[in-house]
Amino acid sequence: MKKLVLITGDLASGKSTFADIVGKKFGVPVFHKDTVKEVLSVTFPFTDRSENLKLSKATMDVLKYIFLSSAKCGNDLILEANYHAEQLNEMFCLAEKEGYSYLVIVLQGDIDILYNRYMNRIKNENRHPVHLSTNFDIKENFENYVKNTRLPNINGYVLKLNADTFEYQTDKKTFQIIEKFITGN
DSSP: EEEEEEEEEEETSSSHHHHHHHHHHHOOOOOEHHHHHHHHHSSSOSSSSSHHHHHEEEEEEHHHHHHHHHHTOOOOEEEEEOOOHHHHHHHHHHHHTEEEEEEEEEEEOOOHEEEEEHHHHHSSSOOGGSSSSTTTSHHHHHHHHHHHOOOOOSSSSEEEEEEEEGGGTTTTHHHHHHHHHHHHH
């Protein structure tokens, strides 16, 4: 059976890095919501948060298109994004319709740790402007966003990982679970 891995979770939990690690280890193509959004923002610039949110919606539509295009070829795929519940449910429906089994990997961590990591990221990395149109540098806003976007119950095969540290990125048991899902062995 064809496999779809959906990597999601908290801001600054290491989703993109982990998606790349998993993709490389198992030879599965990876697409990141943030990268697609960066590309789209060059052609469709935004001037405020509401326009940025429209760009986010368009980005999710592109990820769905990427999945459906991949499905035509029967390819396994990894899609990484900060999925909201309705977006994740849409992906589940598409996966089932296309004959894919799916694994959801959820990265969550302590909000204080994630907030500090987020602040270091925006101060020390050359972040694309599309990711800086939020007011998440205010801790209360960051915390509210993370709490409000955490997914309470997810259907299907779910692997929840603690992102307080990045140990999950090298954890043998984690990779055994992912390998069993992808290969069926």
